[in-house]
Amino acid sequence: MIDILKNRKTIRKYTNQAIEEDVLIDILEAGVRASTTGNMQVYSIVVTKDDAMKEKLAPCHFNQPMVKQAPVTLTFCADFNRFNLWCQQNNAEPGYDNFLSFVTAAIDALLVAQNVCVAAESKGLGICYLGTTTYMADKIIDVLKLPNGVVPITTVTLGYPDEDPAQIDRLPLEAVLHQETYKDYTQEQISKLYATKESLEENIAFVKENGKETLAQVFTDVRYKKADNEHFSKQLLGVLKAQGFM
Amino acid sequence: MIDILKNRKTIRKYTNQAIEEDVLIDILEAGVRASTTGNMQVYSIVVTKDDAMKEKLAPCHFNQPMVKQAPVTLTFCADFNRFNLWCQQNNAEPGYDNFLSFVTAAIDALLVAQNVCVAAESKGLGICYLGTTTYMADKIIDVLKLPNGVVPITTVTLGYPDEDPAQIDRLPLEAVLHQETYKDYTQEQISKLYATKESLEENIAFVKENGKETLAQVFTDVRYKKADNEHFSKQLLGVLKAQGFM
Numbered sequence: 001m002i003d004i005l006k007n008r009k010t011i012r013k014y015t016n017q018a019i020e021e022d023v024l025i026d027i028l029e030a031g032v033r034a035s036t037t038g039n040m041q042v043y044s045i046v047v048t049k050d051d052a053m054k055e056k057l058a059p060c061h062f063n064q065p066m067v068k069q070a071p072v073t074l075t076f077c078a079d080f081n082r083f084n085l086w087c088q089q090n091n092a093e094p095g096y097d098n099f100l101s102f103v104t105a106a107i108d109a110l111l112v113a114q115n116v117c118v119a120a121e122s123k124g125l126g127i128c129y130l131g132t133t134t135y136m137a138d139k140i141i142d143v144l145k146l147p148n149g150v151v152p153i154t155t156v157t158l159g160y161p162d163e164d165p166a167q168i169d170r171l172p173l174e175a176v177l178h179q180e181t182y183k184d185y186t187q188e189q190i191s192k193l194y195a196t197k198e199s200l201e202e203n204i205a206f207v208k209e210n211g212k213e214t215l216a217q218v219f220t221d222v223r224y225k226k227a228d229n230e231h232f233s234k235q236l237l238g239v240l241k242a243q244g245f246m
Numbered sequence: 247m248i249d250i251l252k253n254r255k256t257i258r259k260y261t262n263q264a265i266e267e268d269v270l271i272d273i274l275e276a277g278v279r280a281s282t283t284g285n286m287q288v289y290s291i292v293v294t295k296d297d298a299m300k301e302k303l304a305p306c307h308f309n310q311p312m313v314k315q316a317p318v319t320l321t322f323c324a325d326f327n328r329f330n331l332w333c334q335q336n337n338a339e340p341g342y343d344n345f346l347s348f349v350t351a352a353i354d355a356l357l358v359a360q361n362v363c364v365a366a367e368s369k370g371l372g373i374c375y376l377g378t379t380t381y382m383a384d385k386i387i388d389v390l391k392l393p394n395g396v397v398p399i400t401t402v403t404l405g406y407p408d409e410d411p412a413q414i415d416r417l418p419l420e421a422v423l424h425q426e427t428y429k430d431y432t433q434e435q436i437s438k439l440y441a442t443k444e445s446l447e448e449n450i451a452f453v454k455e456n457g458k459e460t461l462a463q464v465f466t467d468v469r470y471k472k473a474d475n476e477h478f479s480k481q482l483l484g485v486l487k488a489q490g491f492m
Contacts (some may be wrong), residue, residue, distance in 0.1 A: 001247040001250060001364075001365075001368035002273070002276045002365050002369065004247060004273060005279055005361060005364065005365050006275060006276045006279055007278075007279075008279050009408060010281055014450070016358055017417070026248060027248070027417065028419055028423065029252060029419055030248045030251035030252045031251075032416050032417075032419060033251055033252055033253075033254050033416070035363070035373075035374075035375040037415055037467065038377070038470060039415070039416075039468055040465065040470075041416065041417055041422060043422060044422050044423070044424055044428065045423055045424070046424045046425075046426070046427070046428060047423065047424065047425050047426070047478060048426060049425075049426070050426050053426050062318060063295075068422075077428075079303055079422075081430070081431075082421065082431060082436070082439075083423075083465075085431055085433075085436050086436050086440050087462040087465065087466055089433055089437070090460040090461070090462035090463065091459060091460055091462070091463065092460055092462035092463040092465065092466040093278075093464060093469065093472070093473020093478070094468055094472075095464055095470070095471060095473070095475050096470070096472075096475065098472075098475050098476050098479040098481055099479040100380060100428055100475045100476075100478045100479040101475055101479075103352075103380050103482065104377065104380070106349075106352070107356055107377075107399070110353055110356040110357060110360070111356060111359070111360045111375075113252060113357070114280060114356070114357045114360035114361060114364075115251060115364070116408035117281070117361060118247075118251065118361070119247075119248050119251050122247035122248050122251075122476070123248065126285050127281075128281075128471055129281040131283045131284070131302070131350065131353075134349050134350070135346070135375060138448075139377055140259060143427075144424075144428055145427040145428050146428050148432050150428065153341060153353070154353060154427045156310070162277065169285070170278050170279070170285075170287065171278075171287055173274055173275055173278060174273065174288050175287070175328065176278060176289060176291055176325075176328075177274065177290070177291055177293065178291070178293065178390075179292075179293050179295075179297050180288055180291065180294060180295070180296050180387075181289060181292070181299075181390050181391040182323075182390055182391050182392050182393060182396065184363050185327075185328060185331055186329070187331075187335055190328070190331050190332050191335070193328075194332050206352050207380055209420075213337060214336040214337055214338055215336070215338035216332055216333040216337070216338035217337065217338040219284065219329075219333065219338065220255060220288065220333055220338040220339055220340055220341060221338065223385075224284060224285055224341070224342070224465075225341060226340075226341020226342075226344075227341070229341050229342065229344050229346045229347055230341070230344050230346075232346045233344040233345040233346040233347075236345060236346055236349065237345055238472045244444060
């Protein structure tokens with residue numbers, strides 16, 4: 001089992017084979033066994049299979065082709081709506097219209113998402129996370145008709161793999177690991193920890209393609225720009241307010 | 247593999263057997279294979295094994311006994327510090343001092359956390375998540391000496407199981423699943439979806455013990471109170487500001 005985790009790759013191209021309903025249910029049943037705060041299960045999963053819905057969802061993910069191509073897209077949402085309704089009809093006054101409760105629900109949703117992904121991969125499916133979810137949460141709320149108390153936090157496309165890409169690099173484990181307390185990094189350590197990544201052929205090509213001097217500039221100037229991050233931060237905080245979490 | 251996921255239980259009591267270093271490394275190596283935004287790996291994991299550190303960490307988790315009893319505690323942190331340092335020494339101007347970047351890093355950290363847990367369980371270890379991490383982030387930052395750009399988001403205790411509890415209930419899968427769009431719940435649906443949970447012997451006992459009328463009141467009046475949620479919301483937003491994410 002640990003080898004499935006170690007050898008995994010993100011899959012962005014899928015065959016046109018549908019995911020059998022019993023396989024999907026099996027994966028989701030395994031997924032919801034993830035830990036959840038106080039066993040409240042403050043999350044929901046919206047399943048997209050319908051072509052018309054894929055058409056509507058795709059622009060929310062900057063038209064990344066996986067949304068239309070994958071047989072199934074799952075949107076994982078922080079969800080206190082169901083729990084609040086249960087409280088209200090049981091003579092209990094919910095106090096979950098605040099930032100901590102959003103974070104609690106988001107954590108719940110993300111642990112389930114990853115559990116679903118591991119379950120899917122163990123069944124031979126390929127998955128891809130769409131980070132665009134938090135950028136375009138307002139649009140996704142419209143398309144999926146998410147009520148107050150519900151915020152989409154991540155999206156996963158899944159299907160049977162139609163590609164077998166090379167496994168992508170990771171930093172050496174020591175880069176992300178701290179023993180007992182956080183040891184801040186010296187310049188030398190940073191250089192050493194990122195040396196392999198910077199020397200990879202595909203990354204050197206990536207720097208050239210983007211007309212940049214360093215790999216880090218591809219991130220700051222092209223892929224994840226300050227202005228975009230600030231714009232989407234405002235949007236996301238607005239969404240939390242609109243959905244009743246601020 | 248899917249059976250490991252389906253049959254899992256949270257384990258809160260551990261034998262005094264240490265976790266072998268190669269087993270721990272194996273688990274963590276599997277963990278960091280989780281998907282990460284743009285392969286940035288904007289997270290860190292702080293390992294606590296030392297008794298003196300456990301003493302300091304325990305109050306940050308309301309003295310839940312697992313922290314002192316588990317051979318290993320892992321604190322998963324949203325971390326843009328390392329990435330920012332890399333950018334700065336590569337002539338790139340990082341723009342990650344904002345809310346969206348915190349959420350991105352928190353998602354990264356949580357996917358890794360769940361992957362580590364699945365890997366640990368596949369090796370026969372038991373795990374327990376500590377939701378107290380987001381309540382007491384400021385204290386944890388002090389204890390673990392987390393610099394600007396780093397926020398703890400969840401904590402996992404792990405060790406070899408010294409208990410075999412019954413598996414806890416979950417809502418029926420249909421409760422958390424929505425096809426194509428979110429279908430809001432009628433009173434009747436809520437009653438039906440929560441009926442089994444409410445009828446469980448342990449939950450009836452739980453209501454009685456707490457001197458409440460309904461199970462929902464145990465959550466709203468005892469376990470997750472509005473005043474506490476609001477207090478910790480303020481604290482957590484303060485932490486995001488102090489650590490450079492707002």
